[in-house]
């Protein structure tokens with residue numbers, strides 16, 4: 001049986017409320033299908049507008065098979081292109097970040113304008129038509145300081161994402177913030193294990209002593225249901241909404257993204273060892289009350305985020321192989337906050353440095369155990385791991401039909417004839 005048929009069969013026979021069969025976390029062909037059906041087709045978080053402060057500022061990232069460059073052009077528009085030269089295909093920008101007047105391929109110096117047009121290609125002859133060899137565009141949208149890209153030919157409609165995210169994110173003014181520091185951790189685990197770990201706090205009490213000083217373990221905080229039944233959460237929503245901050249939990253109809261503003265523990269206003277602010281200057285000039293808890297945003301499969309009164313955290317998930325995922329964390333502060341005066345990097349990053357390292361270890365151990373032929377899907381805790389169930393159901397509902405719909409899936413040509421999909425509908 002080929003991988004596509006095998007995945008379909010496993011989707012059809014899996015038990016809901018349990019972790020996925022082993023191949024979903026280990027198999028290189030299943031990983032290829034994840035790239036083709038999900039990462040090569042969905043909107044993915046790339047970075048922040050404020051990282052591309054000036055014309056010519058760029059960042060690069062790998063999206064499955066595709067190297068991508070995101071750049072602010074001469075008119076201030078943020079654009080994305082495939083980072084592959086139209087001459088013989090070299091990557092044009094190798095650095096993860098930089099600034100350039102024009103994009104010059106290092107191989108033979110074909111030179112591109114920041115809007116992707118090919119300006120110059122040496123000695124290509126009088127008939128050479130530069131207009132036919134511009135950089136290939138990648139879909140690119142920016143919403144409230146978040147840049148999303150999509151490498152598919154036809155991207156899903158971004159309008160619903162924009163409409164959902166804007167009111168929740170805009171008050172935090174992240175487009176005008178600055179990244180105080182960013183760190184990347186390579187986790188030797190499948191990207192779905194990274195997400196499953198993120199979507200529950202069942203593991204927090206023992207594993208995250210620093211984080212649980214301020215972050216509640218309650219499933220109604222981490223999950224996608226139950227907030228309104230938690231009096232503390234409901235009170236928090238009421239108070240924040242009255243102050244003009246959209247706060248109630250909102251999940252997109254397909255379960256791909258969620259926003260919710262959650263209270264922190266006791267008097268905590270930030271993820272620090274004391275619960276006090278890590279940054280003296282508020283993150284946003286529009287949000288001056290510190291008791292706003294944390295605005296949580298996830299958008300599968302590429303990002304989860306926390307927006308606090310004094311800083312914000314973004315996390316970017318990049319699958320690098322069936323058993324390897326890169327996680328990039330960025331700490332954002334007010335653009336005028338000064339290191340050494342308004343904040344110390346050590347205090348700002350201490351809790352999430354520790355948490356990321358603890359999660360790396362957890363995920364790697366999870367992967368090592370799942371690699372065993374003795375592994376079999378185990379039951380999720382009904383309440384504590386409701387968020388994990390929600391993620392897994394989102395994944396299965398998305399990938400199942402795409403495995404069948406071969407016409408819209410570029411790349412691997414595997415034969416799925418004769419396989420009938422009997423996907424279970426999700427429970428949220």
Ligand code: FES
Nearest residue numbers: 085087088105108
């Ligand atoms: S490959 Fe880019 S100029 Fe030759």
Ligand SMILES: [Fe+2]
Nearest residue numbers: 197203208359
């Ligand atoms: Fe964790």
